[in-house]
Amino acid sequence: NAGVTQTPKFQVLKTGQSMTLQCAQDMNHEYMSWYRQDPGMGLRLIHYSVGAGITDQGEVPNGYNVSRSTTEDFPLRLLSAAPSQTSVYFCASSSAGQAIYGYTFGSGTRLTVV
Amino acid sequence: KQEVTQIPAALSVPEGENLVLNCSFTDSAIYNLQWFRQDPGKGLTSLLLIQSSQREQTSGRLNASLDKSSGRSTLYIAASQPGDSATYLCAGTSGNTGKLIFGQGTTLQVKP
Numbered sequence: 213n214a215g216v217t218q219t220p221k222f223q224v225l226k227t228g229q230s231m232t233l234q235c236a237q238d239m240n241h242e243y244m245s246w247y248r249q250d251p252g253m254g255l256r257l258i259h260y261s262v263g264a265g266i267t268d269q270g271e272v273p274n275g276y277n278v279s280r281s282t283t284e285d286f287p288l289r290l291l292s293a294a295p296s297q298t299s300v301y302f303c304a305s306s307s308a309g310q311a312i313y314g315y316t317f318g319s320g321t322r323l324t325v326v
Numbered sequence: 327k328q329e330v331t332q333i334p335a336a337l338s339v340p341e342g343e344n345l346v347l348n349c350s351f352t353d354s355a356i357y358n359l360q361w362f363r364q365d366p367g368k369g370l371t372s373l374l375l376i377q378s379s380q381r382e383q384t385s386g387r388l389n390a391s392l393d394k395s396s397g398r399s400t401l402y403i404a405a406s407q408p409g410d411s412a413t414y415l416c417a418g419t420s421g422n423t424g425k426l427i428f429g430q431g432t433t434l435q436v437k438p
Contacts, residue, residue, distance in 0.1 A: 243424050255415070255428040262424055270425070302370065308424060314360050314375035315419070315426050319368075 214238050218303050218318035225293040225325045233288040233321050235303030242308035244286040245315070248272065248299040255302065261286055262308065293325045328353040328420050332429035339406055340437050347401040347432045349416035357419040359392050359399045360426070364413045373414075374401070378421070406436045 219234045237244065245260040247270075257270030259278040267278050275297060277289040286305075290297060300322050306315040329352045339345055349359070358377045362370040374383045376392040376399065383390050389402040399416055417428040 245426060247428075254430040255417075257425060257427065260423075260425055268423075304426065306419070306424070306426070314358065314372060315417075316372070317362075317370040 216303055216305055216316050216318035218301075218321050220321060221319065222322050223324070225290070225323065227293060227295060227325060229293050230289070230291050231293065233290075233301055233303075233323070235286045235288065235318060236284050237286075237305040237316070238284065239305060239307070239316070240283060241305035241316075242283070243306040243315075244280065245270070245304045246276070246278065246286070246288045247302045247304065248297075249302060249320075250299050258288065258301075290323075295325045297323065298325045299323060328356070328418060328425070328427040330416060330418055330427050330429040332414075332416055332432050334432060335430065336433045336435075338435040338437065341406060341408060343406050343436075345403050345406055345434075347403070347414050347416075347434070349399040349401070349429055351397050351399070351418045351427075353418065353420055354394055354397065355421035356394060357421040357424075359390070360417050360419070361388075361390050361399075361401050362415040362417065364415060364431070366412075370415065403434075406434075408436045408438050410434060410436050 216237045246258040247255045261267045261280040303318040304315040333348045361373045374390040387404040413431045413433045415431045
């Protein structure tokens with residue numbers, strides 16, 4: 213049981229480049245989320261999804277796009293990378309329903325934009 | 327809008343001391359409250375999950391409580407050890423949206 217898998221673990225981008233951060237879970241979880249973690253700012257929600265085909269914005273969505281075509285995958289796209297997007301990105305998933313059993317996190321992607 | 331606050335931001339204690347980390351939240355419709363541990367440069371490890379119908383959960387030397395009426399949760403660490411040094415994060419799941427919202431964390435240092 214792999215849990216939540218994020219790739220790549222590390223990435224360096226040049227300003228203006230685009231890329232996709234991958235997130236996959238094998239627990240059949242309905243809820244999936246993307247966070248960024250910055251020193252002094254804590255973990256902030258970028259986008260989240262409550263099921264395939266359904267996504268919504270979190271606290272800091274600007275500069276990021278998401279889609280959810282399958283239950284398993286929730287990729288995060290940076291359309292035109294900026295130095296302000298240098299951060300550690302975490303993907304998380306959880307089952308839905310009245311008894312939400314807590315979120316499971318991936319190991320993170322450390323992104324540097326130069 | 328759910329807001330989660332953790333106090334103190336940092337804490338330094340001698341080994342063996344019992345300690346309490348505090349977490350407060352604004353959304354009384356919270357579904358559950360989850361405590362995580364994060365070591366420097368690492369990911370998040372889930373420590374305890376308290377569902378909305380529960381008042382506390384225990385795992386080894388850790389005990390977490392949840393009081394929805396007052397909007398508070400506490401993480402109690404008994405007989406602290408240097409290996410407990412890390413950042414502890416609390417996060418609440420909104421009952422309306424399923425979103426998980428984090429506090430800023432408490433960085434704990436346990437000195438030998």
